[in-house]
Amino acid sequence: MGGAVYVAGVDGGTTKTIALVADEQGHILGASRGPGSNYTGADVEQPMGVVADTVRQALRQAGLCSQEIALAALGLAGADWPEDYTRRQVALERQAIAQQVLVKNDALVGLRAGTQRPYGVVIAAGTGANTGIVTPDGREYLYGYYASYGGAGDIAEEALHAVLREEDGRGHPTALTRIVLERLGYPSAEALLRAMVARKLARGALHSLCPLVFEAAAAGDEVAAEIIVKQGLALAEYATAAIRRFSMQALEFDVVLAGSVFKGCGPLLVDTITQAIHRVAARAHIVRALFEPAVGGVLLAYDALGLAVSQEMYANLAQTAPTHGFFDTADGGGLSVGYSPR
Numbered sequence: 001m002g003g004a005v006y007v008a009g010v011d012g013g014t015t016k017t018i019a020l021v022a023d024e025q026g027h028i029l030g031a032s033r034g035p036g037s038n039y040t041g042a043d044v045e046q047p048m049g050v051v052a053d054t055v056r057q058a059l060r061q062a063g064l065c066s067q068e069i070a071l072a073a074l075g076l077a078g079a080d081w082p083e084d085y086t087r088r089q090v091a092l093e094r095q096a097i098a099q100q101v102l103v104k105n106d107a108l109v110g111l112r113a114g115t116q117r118p119y120g121v122v123i124a125a126g127t128g129a130n131t132g133i134v135t136p137d138g139r140e141y142l143y144g145y146y147a148s149y150g151g152a153g154d155i156a157e158e159a160l161h162a163v164l165r166e167e168d169g170r171g172h173p174t175a176l177t178r179i180v181l182e183r184l185g186y187p188s189a190e191a192l193l194r195a196m197v198a199r200k201l202a203r204g205a206l207h208s209l210c211p212l213v214f215e216a217a218a219a220g221d222e223v224a225a226e227i228i229v230k231q232g233l234a235l236a237e238y239a240t241a242a243i244r245r246f247s248m249q250a251l252e253f254d255v256v257l258a259g260s261v262f263k264g265c266g267p268l269l270v271d272t273i274t275q276a277i278h279r280v281a282a283r284a285h286i287v288r289a290l291f292e293p294a295v296g297g298v299l300l301a302y303d304a305l306g307l308a309v310s311q312e313m314y315a316n317l318a319q320t321a322p323t324h325g326f327f328d329t330a331d332g333g334g335l336s337v338g339y340s341p342r
Contacts, residue, residue, distance in 0.1 A: 009297025026313030030061025075109030080144035110258030113296030114289035214264030232272025
């Protein structure tokens with residue numbers, strides 16, 4: 001492949017869209033963060049416009065134009081049914097953000113961000129959750145809409161219900177009552193309930209409860225700990241079912257934990273998942289993603305172009321990637337911000 005090669009990697013989720021531009025040595029030259037681009041309807045022009053605008057911001061950071069990008073690999077939430085991929089592919093090709101466009105579900109960029117093996121399992125838990133598997137013979141399977149529980153949204157909902165259960169006598173006393181009411185700004189559980197019934201809870205503020213539940217669990221709150229364990233068992237169930245489905249129980253592979261939920265403090269979530277998976281696949285390695293999912297998009301772009309990723313390239317990606325704060329969603333926000341390469 002003659003001349004300089006540049007690629008783009010994208011992680012498009014519910015809360016935010018991240019775009020990275022890198023050269024063939026693994027140096028990230030530009031990055032941008034835009035609003036969420038997850039969408040489930042037939043007309044994807046607007047959310048794909050968000051993706052394209054975010055890529056263009058990263059290109060400006062890198063001092064490049066779209067014609068110089070050999071391939072953009074995009075992991076997009078909402079790409080679940082076959083027609084979802086087609087619609088996004090067509091819309092993004094129309095946007096002309098790169099010479100070639102490769103659309104994947106966002107869980108698969110999370111998998112590539114966490115393993116150097118050609119196959120494995122990913123449990124992706126951000127605002128929502130998905131689980132995917134790539135088999136040794138290259139088959140891909142994702143739960144998509146079959147994944148009905150998991151992620152920051154469900155953890156926040158569990159916290160709200162814990163407050164109401166303590167108030168009405170069905171549940172146990174919990175520090176979550178004080179924590180939730182203070183964070184959301186309500187004087188009482190009844191005031192919170194009234195806001196819930198009236199659908200007045202701000203979505204971003206609700207998702208910001210997730211790290212607080214982890215903190216409460218780590219501090220010894222039993223109700224919060226039960227929420228984390230419930231989450232871990234549910235997420236592990238998707239993975240173990242996929243492992244059984246493709247008869248991978250005896251194989252050695254990575255189970256990559258990707259997404260903001262796994263940034264919660266304390267070992268309880270990971271320990272719960274690890275124990276449940278090892279009951280089915282004893283040789284599986286439960287690992288946290290080496291990189292943020294958008295970097296997985298860059299790596300998938302290299303793979304698609306046939307560029308072998310060396311250890312030096314991995315090191316360059318680690319050194320030049322934005323800091324964790326650039327990717328953080330603890331506040332539930334999705335602001336568009338820029339990036340200066342380190």
